[in-house]
Amino acid sequence: MTAGVFVPGGSLLHCASPGIKLVVLASFAVAISLTNNTASLVIWTLLLAIAWWSSRIGWFRLVQLLRPLWLLLFVLFVFQSLIEGLAAGINTVFIISILIAAAGLVSYTTRTTDMLKVLERALKPISLLGGRPHVIAFAIVFAVRLVPFVTTVGHEVIEARVVRGGSRNPISSFIPMIIRLMRETDTMAEALVARGYERI
Amino acid sequence: MPSAVALAKTRAVVRCVMFAAIIAGLGLFPPIAVPVVAVPITAQTLGVMLAGAILGARNGALSVFIFLCAVGIGFPLLAGGRGGLGMFFAPSAGYLLGWIPGAYFTGFMTRSSNANLPKLVTACLIGGVGVIYFIGIPWMAAVTDLSLLQAAIASVIFVPGDVIKAVLAAGIARAVHRGMPAVLQ
Numbered sequence: 094m095t096a097g098v099f100v101p102g103g104s105l106l107h108c109a110s111p112g113i114k115l116v117v118l119a120s121f122a123v124a125i126s127l128t129n130n131t132a133s134l135v136i137w138t139l140l141l142a143i144a145w146w147s148s149r150i151g152w153f154r155l156v157q158l159l160r161p162l163w164l165l166l167f168v169l170f171v172f173q174s175l176i177e178g179l180a181a182g183i184n185t186v187f188i189i190s191i192l193i194a195a196a197g198l199v200s201y202t203t204r205t206t207d208m209l210k211v212l213e214r215a216l217k218p219i220s221l222l223g224g225r226p227h228v229i230a231f232a233i234v235f236a237v238r239l240v241p242f243v244t245t246v247g248h249e250v251i252e253a254r255v256v257r258g259g260s261r262n263p264i265s266s267f268i269p270m271i272i273r274l275m276r277e278t279d280t281m282a283e284a285l286v287a288r289g290y291e292r293i
Numbered sequence: 294m295p296s297a298v299a300l301a302k303t304r305a306v307v308r309c310v311m312f313a314a315i316i317a318g319l320g321l322f323p324p325i326a327v328p329v330v331a332v333p334i335t336a337q338t339l340g341v342m343l344a345g346a347i348l349g350a351r352n353g354a355l356s357v358f359i360f361l362c363a364v365g366i367g368f369p370l371l372a373g374g375r376g377g378l379g380m381f382f383a384p385s386a387g388y389l390l391g392w393i394p395g396a397y398f399t400g401f402m403t404r405s406s407n408a409n410l411p412k413l414v415t416a417c418l419i420g421g422v423g424v425i426y427f428i429g430i431p432w433m434a435a436v437t438d439l440s441l442l443q444a445a446i447a448s449v450i451f452v453p454g455d456v457i458k459a460v461l462a463a464g465i466a467r468a469v470h471r472g473m474p475a476v477l478q
Contacts, residue, residue: 097367098377122382158379165384168447169437177438185438192382200367200377208366232310233363239314240370244321263322264461268468271315271347275473278311282304291299 097205098197106148106202111211114199121195125188131180134187141195150201158197159190166190209233246273305352312348312356313363316340320372335372339458341392342421345399346413346466353396361389387432391425398424399462408467417459417466422452 101107106114121137128134145155159166166186174182200208209230216226247263250270255261319336345353360370369376371389380389399420406412426448434444 098369099367118378161373161375162383165447169384169439172439172443173437181438189382189384189436193379196382197377197379200379203367205367212362212366228306229359229362232306232313232359233366235307235310236313236317236359237363237368237370239311240317243311243314243318247318267465268472271343271465271469272472274311274315275308275347275469278304278307281311282300282307285307286300286303290303 098200099204100150100154100201102149102202104148104202106144106198109202111203111207112214114203115211118195118199122192125192125195128188129184131184131187134184134191138187138191141191141198145194145198148198148202150198154197154201155194158193162189162193243274246270246277308348309352309356309359312340312344312353313360316344316357316360317363317368317370320370336458337372338392338395338421338425338455339462341396341425342399342417342459342462343466345396345401345420346403346417346462347469348400349404350397350400353400354393357392357396361392364389384433384436385429386436388425388429390432391428394428395420395425403466408470410463410467413463413467414460417462418456421459421462422455 125134125137128137145152166189169189170182170186172182173185212233213226213230216224216229219229220226247266247270250266250273251261251263254266254269259265316337319340322336341357344356347353348356364370364376364380365378367377371380380386397420399416402416402420403413406416426445430444430448431441433439433447434441437444439447
């Protein structure tokens, strides 16, 4: 399971326990949301910049993380500046960017398997309602494993269509693709039960 | 000796898992550019509507939950190869979280539709578009300090694409139910 957004490294942030990182992230998020003056925002930004630098994951990842949002952030900035003044515009854009960057930093420096363990622990309360946290953890890993399977079946269905003289239209291939994948689940369920799945 | 009950339960879990993978797989499809509306349509919300309409309310919502957990713990499964906790702090996070009740409502309304196409389209529109916007718009307004109306206006460009997806999802779901009547148990 190395296909996640995790970037390997040996920095302090990489070595910190994932539980602590998530608690710090949550407190950071609350603190940031309660800030409304630019001066304290600058301090938070500097702290985050130092943390980012110390993790040695590269600044280009910060650009990657925020680039899909630039248009939204720009529109927000214009809106807020016109309605509530320039300071409000800058604050809003900064608060959102800092929050996303901080959460991204935790994801970049925490192994997916460690995150899974934290999630399993966080889901413990659902066992009181009859849910099973380790089944959900298993389901998540199983789902990620099945993504390449889904794309393989998708390509096969499209190719089969083309061979029969049909179009490459992906939409009309959804129906046979989903039916095939759903049929496949019967075999997978039998294989899981045969291996003692119901006893986990 | 595995009992029939254990097999049926396991099958339900595997179907949820498979649908979570289908939603992820739909994110890999190149966004379809619609000529009239300039906004590209990513197929992932189509997957959310399909999850509800094909698996039913509970299992549909569960498969979306599994998918979002995978995104949250760091798998880049959202359209455009995005993933990680940052996605849940973005202004659009409400839409993502809205996928869970969205799939639930789609499934809930599909139950009483009896494979009637207009009713299925309505189910996908209310569950897969209405419910998701109902959570996404106030969330965006709260995060960005915009008014509800402003946040709603910012979302309007996605409506035509979502309506097309709802119609597609209804057609696909009906065909799957016909081809595989046992899937909604």
